[in-house]
Amino acid sequence: MNPRSIRFRLTIWHACLLTAVFVVLGTLLYIQLGNYLEDTFLDTQSRRAQQIGATLTLRAPNLDPEGIARELTSIYAPEHSNRFIRITRDNGSLLYISGPPNDQSFDPREVPPVEPSPRREFTRKQEMPGGPPLLIAASKVATPGSGSFLVETGVSAAPIETMLSRLLVLLSFGLPVVVLVAAGGGYLLVRRSLRPVDEIANKADIITQHNLSESLPVTHTGDELERLSISLNRMIVRLDDAFQNSKRFVADASHELRTPLTILRGELESLAQEERIPAPERERLGSLLEEAERLSKIVERLFALSRLDAGEARTQWVEFDLADLAAVTVEQMRLLAEDRKISLSCESVEKVHIGGDRARMKQVVVNLLDNAIKYTSEGGAVRLKVSVSGPCAVLEVTDTGVGIHPDDLPHIFGRFYRADKTRSRQPDGAGLGLAIVKSICNAHGGEVEVESAVGRGTRILAKFPLVSRTTGPFRSG
Amino acid sequence: MRILMVEDEGKVAELVARGLRAERYAVDVASDGNAGWAFANTYDYDLIILDLMLPGIDGLELLRRIRKKNEKVPVLILTARDATASKVENFEAGADDYLTKPFAFAELQVRVKALLRRGPLTQNSVVRVGDLEVDRLSQQVRRAGKRVDLTPKEYALLEYLATQPGRVFSRTMIVEHVWDQSFEGLTNIVDVYVRHLREKVDEPFSARLIRTVRGVGYCLSDAAAP
Numbered sequence: 001m002n003p004r005s006i007r008f009r010l011t012i013w014h015a016c017l018l019t020a021v022f023v024v025l026g027t028l029l030y031i032q033l034g035n036y037l038e039d040t041f042l043d044t045q046s047r048r049a050q051q052i053g054a055t056l057t058l059r060a061p062n063l064d065p066e067g068i069a070r071e072l073t074s075i076y077a078p079e080h081s082n083r084f085i086r087i088t089r090d091n092g093s094l095l096y097i098s099g100p101p102n103d104q105s106f107d108p109r110e111v112p113p114v115e116p117s118p119r120r121e122f123t124r125k126q127e128m129p130g131g132p133p134l135l136i137a138a139s140k141v142a143t144p145g146s147g148s149f150l151v152e153t154g155v156s157a158a159p160i161e162t163m164l165s166r167l168l169v170l171l172s173f174g175l176p177v178v179v180l181v182a183a184g185g186g187y188l189l190v191r192r193s194l195r196p197v198d199e200i201a202n203k204a205d206i207i208t209q210h211n212l213s214e215s216l217p218v219t220h221t222g223d224e225l226e227r228l229s230i231s232l233n234r235m236i237v238r239l240d241d242a243f244q245n246s247k248r249f250v251a252d253a254s255h256e257l258r259t260p261l262t263i264l265r266g267e268l269e270s271l272a273q274e275e276r277i278p279a280p281e282r283e284r285l286g287s288l289l290e291e292a293e294r295l296s297k298i299v300e301r302l303f304a305l306s307r308l309d310a311g312e313a314r315t316q317w318v319e320f321d322l323a324d325l326a327a328v329t330v331e332q333m334r335l336l337a338e339d340r341k342i343s344l345s346c347e348s349v350e351k352v353h354i355g356g357d358r359a360r361m362k363q364v365v366v367n368l369l370d371n372a373i374k375y376t377s378e379g380g381a382v383r384l385k386v387s388v389s390g391p392c393a394v395l396e397v398t399d400t401g402v403g404i405h406p407d408d409l410p411h412i413f414g415r416f417y418r419a420d421k422t423r424s425r426q427p428d429g430a431g432l433g434l435a436i437v438k439s440i441c442n443a444h445g446g447e448v449e450v451e452s453a454v455g456r457g458t459r460i461l462a463k464f465p466l467v468s469r470t471t472g473p474f475r476s477g
Numbered sequence: 478m479r480i481l482m483v484e485d486e487g488k489v490a491e492l493v494a495r496g497l498r499a500e501r502y503a504v505d506v507a508s509d510g511n512a513g514w515a516f517a518n519t520y521d522y523d524l525i526i527l528d529l530m531l532p533g534i535d536g537l538e539l540l541r542r543i544r545k546k547n548e549k550v551p552v553l554i555l556t557a558r559d560a561t562a563s564k565v566e567n568f569e570a571g572a573d574d575y576l577t578k579p580f581a582f583a584e585l586q587v588r589v590k591a592l593l594r595r596g597p598l599t600q601n602s603v604v605r606v607g608d609l610e611v612d613r614l615s616q617q618v619r620r621a622g623k624r625v626d627l628t629p630k631e632y633a634l635l636e637y638l639a640t641q642p643g644r645v646f647s648r649t650m651i652v653e654h655v656w657d658q659s660f661e662g663l664t665n666i667v668d669v670y671v672r673h674l675r676e677k678v679d680e681p682f683s684a685r686l687i688r689t690v691r692g693v694g695y696c697l698s699d700a701a702a703p
Contacts, residue, residue, distance in 0.1 A: 258557045259486050261579035266492040269582045272692055273645065282691075289692025296579045332656065332666075335630075339669045 010190045015183035022178065026171040030164060037160045038135060042123040046137035048076070048153045049121070052085065053141035056149055063146050068096050084108050084134055084154035090147050105156045106131050114138055114152065125157070132158040196225045200232065212240035251306035254299045261299060265292045301432040305415070308439040316357040319467050322393050323348035323386045325358065329365045330384055333373070341378045344369075348386035352393045353467045356444040364440050367433045368397040368460055375458070376401035392446075392463040399459075404452040412450060413438040437462070478593060479503045479520065483513035483539065484528040484555065489578075493526065496582050497589065510534025517543050522550055524592055526585075527572075529556045537570050544571040551592040555580070581647040583693055590641060604639040607699030609678065609686055611639045620682060630655065631674050634667075638687070638697040647694040671695055 002008060055071065056063070068087070072078070078085045078098035082105060087095040097108050106128050114124075117138075126134040136154035143149065196219040203216050215233045219226055271277060272285040330346040337344035354361075365384070372382040380400040387394045404412060411417045416431040441448050446464035480502050484490040487508065494504040505520070507513035510533035517525060517539075525543060529536035540552060554575035568575075574588050602614045610619045616632055618625045627635065633655045638646060648664035656666070671687060679685050688696050 255557055258578040259489060263486075263488045263492055265579055266489070266496070266582040269693055270492075270496055273690065286691025286693070293692065299579070332630075335669055335673070336666050339672075 007187060007190050007194060011183050011187040014186040015179055018179050018182050019175070022171075022175045026175065030167060030171070033167065034160065034164050037163065038125070038157070041135045041155055041157070041160065042137055045135060045153045045155060046121055046123060046139065049137045049139035049151045052076075052087070052151045052153065053139050053149075056087070056141050056151070057143050063095070063143070065095055072096060072098075082156060084111060084136065084152070086111065086152045088113070088150045088152070090149070095149060101156075103156075105158055106134055111136070111152075111154070114150065126154065132156050132161055193221075193223070193225070196221070196229065200225075200229055204232070207236065209243055212236060212243055247306055247309050250302055251310070254303040254306065257295075257299045261292065261296050265289065265296065268292055298432065301436060305432065305436060305439055308436070308443050316359065317355060318358055319353055319355045320358050320361075322352040322354050322361070322395060322464070323350065325362055326365055326384055326386045326395065329362055329369065333366065333369050336370070337373050337382060340373060340376075342373055342376050343381045344373070344384075345381070346384045346386075348384075349388060352386050352388055354393045354444070354464045355467045356464070357440075360440045361444070364437050364462060365395065367437050368395075368462070371433060372397050372399035372401065372458070372460075375399065380457075388466065389463070391466055393466050395462040395464070397460050398457065400457040403454040403456055403458055404450070405454055406452075409450060409452060413448065478523045479505070480589070481505050481507065481513070481516050481520070481522045481525045483507045483510070483516075483525065483531065483536075485509055485531050486528070489528075489555075492582070493585065496586065500586065502589075510536070510539050513539055514542060518546065521547075524589060525550055525552045526589070527552055527554055529554060540570045540572060553585075553588055553592060581649065581693070583645045583647050584650050587641060587644060587646065587650065590644075604642065606639060606642045606697050607684060607686055608682075609639075609697075609699075611636055618678070620678060625677050627674070627677060630670060631677070634670050635674055635678065635697070638695060643696060643698045643700065645690045645693045645696040651694065667695075 052072065055075075056068075059067070059071075072085060076083065076085065079101055082101035082103050083098065084101075084106065085096065085098040086108065087097075089095055092113065100107055110128065111126060111134065114136075120140045121138065123135070123137045126136050128134055133156075134154040135157050136152050138150055138152045141149050141151055196217070199217045199219075203214075207214055207216075215236060216229050218229045218233065268285055268289045272282055272289055274282070277285070326348055327346055330344060334344055369382065369384065376382055376399045382400075383396075383398045385394075385396040385398070387396070408417075413434050415435045417435075438448050441462050441464070444464050446462055449461045449463075450458065451461075452458040478501075480497055482490055482494055482497075482504055484493070484506070485508050490506045490508065494506050497504045505516055505522075507516050510531040512533070513527070513531070514534055516522075527536055527540060531539065534542075536554070536556075540554070543550065543552065551573045552571065554572040555578060556575055557578045573592055576585060576588065602612060604611045604613070608621045612618070613636060616636075618627055618632065618635060634651065637651060637654050648667045651667045652664055655670075671689075675685075675687050679687055684699065686697055686699060688698055690696060
């Protein structure tokens with residue numbers, strides 16, 4: 001799982017927030033419940049203390065401890081109900097104290113005497129050694145004739161503690177479960193709502209300038225993603241328009257330039273051959289004519305490129321042997337290499353059948369060889385190799401030429417790209433040869449790769465899909 | 478020889494007509510399809526040069542009409558469309574040859590001459606230029622009576638130049654004729670072959686026969702070099 005994905009991060013945030021909320025809520029609940037229960041218990045105890053006080057007031061003139069003890073035991077039975085009752089005289093001596101409770105949760109005699117307090121009624125939480133604390137309410141009673149007493153009633157806080165510890169257990173087990181369930185659910189939910197993003201990304205990866213007419217999938221969910229995919233699709237349409245416009249422009253421009261170029265060349269040509277014009281002027285006219293010719297070549301190549309862009313390569317689709325084509329072309333160009341004292345060799349495996357426009361494919365071989373020969377100095381070597389690698393036919397042209405600088409490598413198949421100044425002096429080049437190679441390769445479902453080391457040479461690989469031999473014994477030379 | 482030129486681009490029409498008139502052809506110029514059809518329907522021409530992009534009747538339609546009326550007149554198509562598909566279309570519609578704009582006028586001249594020669598005029602199998610003899614039947618070349626050995630490509634190049642001695646052939650024409658379309662743009666190969674050809678045909682002898690016309694191309698001529 002990618003820890004930087006939106007899915008993952010949203011889930012983690014979700015889980016953290018949920019945990020924090022639960023911890024805060026649980027803590028508040030724990031404290032509030034504890035306080036509430038203590039208050040309730042103390043309230044009950046202080047009411048009891050007042051009742052006992054009222055009893056004492058009734059019996060005021062003759063208070064004998066046994067009578068009191070009997071009466072309190074019969075009314076409240078503190079030992080059975082695990083309560084604590086103590087009545088103390090003003091001078092601190094005990095009038096009554098309840099016996100040890102049935103559950104032995106505390107010893108009444110170990111309850112320390114109360115601190116003096118100015119208030120008539122007050123409560124306290126008395127910590128007991130080796131047991132739960134006691135919740136004690138105290139009430140001062142003044143009786144006519146027998147002086148005043150302090151009545152204390154108490155009860156063990158054990159039930160509260162039991163309840164709170166159960167709550168704690170519940171919270172500490174429940175919280176991770178709840179967080180896990182919520183995080184898992186959240187993950188699934190986020191993944192589901194982000195699935196269109198994956199689909200959009202996958203589709204967007206395969207859209208290039210050649211299939212801009214395709215569009216991204218739109219999920220009709222009415223959410224932000226729908227909006228995003230619609231916006232992206234609109235952008236693709238605009239891009240497509242822009243591409244079409246620029247292609248159309250190149251096609252139209254190269255078309256429109258033809259007529260003026262015809263006139264220019266025709267007039268110059270007739271002047272260049274005009275016997276009445278002195279030789280030096282004719283020479284200059286010849287120079288003009290050369291430039292006009294170069295211009296025509298550029299226009300023709302641009303037009304060829306725009307036709308390739310428009311996918312016109314399929315008009316002459318045949319099956320042919322690339323090895324044969326390469327061998328024939330090498331022979332035709334041998335003189336060009338020998339003229340520059342470059343050794344030109346060709347090696348290939350038998351019969352490499354590919355489908356395509358044979359004339360255009362030949363142009364690929366010619367352009368690659370021509371380039372290799374052009375940029376290799378005298379005494380160098382140019383090697384052409386045709387081989388089969390997996391489902392591909394590989395055309396490989398290696399030279400021992402000047403090489404291409406790494407900065408230029410990504411651009412050499414661009415239109416009008418000049419790798420360096422020395423190359424631009426080549427009178428013949430229009431900077432379109434390799435662009436045409438690439439366009440033809442792409443039109444044949446192939447691709448071109450280049451490796452180069454400055455000063456050591458360049459290797460260009462063009463790969464095309466092989467024709468499966470099951471399609472029939474068709475062979476074209 | 479009477480030629481009809483149907484071309485809406487006035488300057489191109491004028492240029493071609495001027496060049497052809499200089500060669501002593503009678504040239505009629507029509508600037509749209511309707512005028513073209515009117516001319517073609519009225520007179521008998523030895524050759525019709527037809528631009529495909531025409532106002533009025535479209536070039537291809539005009540070609541079909543001309544073919545319906547006269548099956549034999551050679552038609553040379555001028556086109557700015559050079560997609561392979563439209564080439565096939567042109568030939569199917571009955572064109573004898575085509576030229577893609579921008580073309581070299583030298584190329585047009587060669588094609589016009591070739592188209593006009595079709596038919597009765599048979600060519601001598603041996604072409605003589607100065608003391609050079611090119612025998613097209615045995616494919617042998619002699620200069621001053623001595624045999625010159627040429628490679629097949631060199632021979633093809635020389636034979637092509639010899640088809641019309643004195644005429645300038647552009648490098649593009651030579652490439653298209655001696656090699657094939659995919660060598661388009663590789664006109665430097667022509668220079669290399671011409672140099673080799675000169676070493677064998679010209680250098681051992683006093684007079685230079687293969688001439689370079691700068692910016693235009695090469696020609697085979699025994700006229701003294703200017």
